[in-house]
Amino acid sequence: MPRTLVFCEYDNLGIKKGTQELLTLVQKIHIDSFALLLGNNGFNFAPLIEQLGTFGVKNVFVCQNEILKYYNPESFTQALNLTVESCKPELILASSSMMAKDLFPRLAAKIKTGVVSDCNSLEITTEKVVVTRPLYSGKCTAQVDFLNSPIKVVLMRANQLPIEKAQTPSSPKVNTLSLPPLDLKTTVKSIVQGTVGKVDLTEANIIVSGGRGLGGPQNFKLLEDLASVLGGAVGASRAVADAGWVPHSLQVGQTGKTVSPTLYIACGISGAIQHLAGMSGSKVIVAINKDPEAPIFKKATYGIVGDLFEVVPLLTEEFRRILT
Amino acid sequence: MRIYVCVKQVPDTETKLKLKEDSTGIDVAGIKWIMNPYDEIAVEEALRIKEAKGGAANVTVVSVGPKSRITDCIRSALAMGADDGIAIDTAYEIDPFATAHLIHAALKKETSVDLILTGKLAIDDNCSSTGQALAEYLGIPHTSVVSKLTLQESGALAEREVEGGSREIVELRLPCLIAVNKGLNTPRYASLPGIMKAKKKPIKECTGSELGGDTFLKIKYSHFQLPAEKPPVKLIQGDSAQQAKELCRLLKEEAKVF
Numbered sequence: 343m344p345r346t347l348v349f350c351e352y353d354n355l356g357i358k359k360g361t362q363e364l365l366t367l368v369q370k371i372h373i374d375s376f377a378l379l380l381g382n383n384g385f386n387f388a389p390l391i392e393q394l395g396t397f398g399v400k401n402v403f404v405c406q407n408e409i410l411k412y413y414n415p416e417s418f419t420q421a422l423n424l425t426v427e428s429c430k431p432e433l434i435l436a437s438s439s440m441m442a443k444d445l446f447p448r449l450a451a452k453i454k455t456g457v458v459s460d461c462n463s464l465e466i467t468t469e470k471v472v473v474t475r476p477l478y479s480g481k482c483t484a485q486v487d488f489l490n491s492p493i494k495v496v497l498m499r500a501n502q503l504p505i506e507k508a509q510t511p512s513s514p515k516v517n518t519l520s521l522p523p524l525d526l527k528t529t530v531k532s533i534v535q536g537t538v539g540k541v542d543l544t545e546a547n548i549i550v551s552g553g554r555g556l557g558g559p560q561n562f563k564l565l566e567d568l569a570s571v572l573g574g575a576v577g578a579s580r581a582v583a584d585a586g587w588v589p590h591s592l593q594v595g596q597t598g599k600t601v602s603p604t605l606y607i608a609c610g611i612s613g614a615i616q617h618l619a620g621m622s623g624s625k626v627i628v629a630i631n632k633d634p635e636a637p638i639f640k641k642a643t644y645g646i647v648g649d650l651f652e653v654v655p656l657l658t659e660e661f662r663r664i665l666t
Numbered sequence: 667m668r669i670y671v672c673v674k675q676v677p678d679t680e681t682k683l684k685l686k687e688d689s690t691g692i693d694v695a696g697i698k699w700i701m702n703p704y705d706e707i708a709v710e711e712a713l714r715i716k717e718a719k720g721g722a723a724n725v726t727v728v729s730v731g732p733k734s735r736i737t738d739c740i741r742s743a744l745a746m747g748a749d750d751g752i753a754i755d756t757a758y759e760i761d762p763f764a765t766a767h768l769i770h771a772a773l774k775k776e777t778s779v780d781l782i783l784t785g786k787l788a789i790d791d792n793c794s795s796t797g798q799a800l801a802e803y804l805g806i807p808h809t810s811v812v813s814k815l816t817l818q819e820s821g822a823l824a825e826r827e828v829e830g831g832s833r834e835i836v837e838l839r840l841p842c843l844i845a846v847n848k849g850l851n852t853p854r855y856a857s858l859p860g861i862m863k864a865k866k867k868p869i870k871e872c873t874g875s876e877l878g879g880d881t882f883l884k885i886k887y888s889h890f891q892l893p894a895e896k897p898p899v900k901l902i903q904g905d906s907a908q909q910a911k912e913l914c915r916l917l918k919e920e921a922k923v924f
């Protein structure tokens with residue numbers, strides 16, 4: 343079995359779900375593995391380490407430094423490189439998040455290996471690691487073979503694998519790593535918080551998405567209400583992002599985000615091929631549209647031909663009733 | 667100032683995709699190729715930087731791939747207004763790491779490189795790897811998903827999107843690589859005189875094997891598959907209240923989402 347390093351992402355709520363999926367997998371197949379946490383000096387990692395223990399993690403590398411307070415491709419690449427040198431993994435796993443997709447190609451270039459992002463299946467056996475990923479806007483999938491890659495780096499899309507805690511929690515052994523001083527050519531000057539505390543679309547398990555059928559920005563409230571009852575996030579088509587009804591960060595599709603939730607509810611979205619490119623990897627798709635000919639129905643699991651202004655509030659009520 | 671823009675040709679999304687019979691790849695016959703939309707934004711940004719400097723910059727477009735495809739792609743950037751091109755012809759399948767290596771080798775031959783622009787990803791494989799790998803090979807800083815860019819005396823100031831819709835302002839020393847996102851600008855259309863002029867602009871041609879060949883390949887795709895046929899949509903009947911109720915039931919009991 344390949345010696346495996348899991349790069350852990352976390353937020354105020356703890357280890358992120360995408361990472362939890364990978365920790366579950368690694369623990370289930372009894373692989374020789376390490377988890378890595380990066381963060382600022384003085385950051386209290388104890389709760390996160392305890393959470394890693396609930397997934398049966400035995401070894402944790404922790405690297406703390408003020409230049410790791412915010413994501414910076416240079417300092418993070420160095421910290422990962424240092425970890426790789428200490429634990430000599432054959433496989434590195436991380437969630438295919440926006441940060442990971444920026445970071446790991448740089449790390450891979452540094453350690454002379456390759457990286458595969460957006461993977462939607464992963465199988466690890468004693469002989470090999472088999473991964474597949476979508477290509478051409480989800481119009482096909484392919485298996486990815488590593489060539490001349492001493493270390494395989496795999497970035498998994500969120501919501502592809504189950505999350506399960508270990509039967510008996512472990513108390514992880516903590517190894518600290520210290521980063522030498524670096525002359526950084528990149529500085530993070532400031533961060534403008536967006537939707538604080540909300541999950542990113544790429545990680546959301548449930549997405550309620552709206553298109554031009556919503557008629558105007560004021561009506562997105564309907565979708566926010568439904569999303570909040572479902573514990574999901576709100577997405578949008580390009581038509582409404584371009585119209586300025588919602589920020590571009592909510593756009594799903596070929597020139598927006600690629601999402602892979604368990605449930606995607608498309609309200610007043612026609613289902614243009616560029617929109618489908620971003621969401622056809624969703625497990626269950628619901629389409630609510632007043633036009634029975636709308637292309638979105640070809641991709642949907644369940645469809646309601648009707649007026650979203652009537653259907654959506656009723657759905658919110660019904661879900662509130664059955665879920666709470 | 668010397669600006670380099672990396673561009674790629676990708677199948678138009680509207681193109682219907684067919685696989686080769688042996689599942690080793692896609693059937694490229696009949697595909698309509700377009701410049702990767704994010705790369706178009708990168709070309710536009712380079713041109714705007716040049717214009718803001720009163721023309722005191724040179725914009726070179728670099729592309730790696732089969733010769734006819736990359737030449738088309740470079741010509742369309744030249745028609746938009748770029749100055750010259752570098753075409754790196756590869757007859758074999760390449761990956762982002764080999765691409766980055768070849769561009770690195772080609773740029774090493776240039777007198778100076780101040781700024782590299784490229785799209786945040788190519789819409790064919792969605793890898794978003796080439797830019798970051800190229801920056802690492804060149805030993806220069808990078809940032810990606812950039813939707814606002816300002817050049818200053820000391821470096822570049824970039825605004826980028828991060829998780830959860832937050833935005834980050836990052837400062838990079840030059841030379842650096844910027845991978846651009848939508849929202850940065852709206853690319854111009856090539857004018858007719860632009861298209862005519864582009865035909866005479868110089869394109870330096872070289873081959874992948876001259877620059878190191880396929881020894882840098884790190885990943886390769888196999889076992890291509892079309893998605894499984896989706897069963898037809900289940901349309902839910904009744905009035906709105908009945909539809910809402912039935913949908914909740916199906917999601918809970920049949921699809922087991924909850």
Ligand SMILES: Cc1cc2nc3c(=O)[nH]c(=O)nc-3n(C[C@H](O)[C@H](O)[C@H](O)COP(=O)(O)OP(=O)(O)OC[C@H]3O[C@@H](n4cnc5c(N)ncnc54)[C@H](O)[C@@H]3O)c2cc1C
Pocket residue numbers: 552553554555556578579580581582593594595596597598599609610611612613614615616617620630631632633636648649650651703
């Ligand atoms: C290069 C390129 C890239 C693109 N990238 C993207 C992308 O990333 N993401 C993306 O989404 N698009 C993208 N597009 C645009 C795409 O082609 C479509 O124009 C866009 O997705 C349409 O958005 P829409 O479905 O909201 O609007 P429309 O196509 O106008 O559809 C609105 C729908 O709402 C329905 N409707 C209206 N009123 C109601 C009501 N009261 N109740 C229920 N239904 C109602 C209508 O029947 C209709 O089906 C791209 C296009 C190009 C050329």
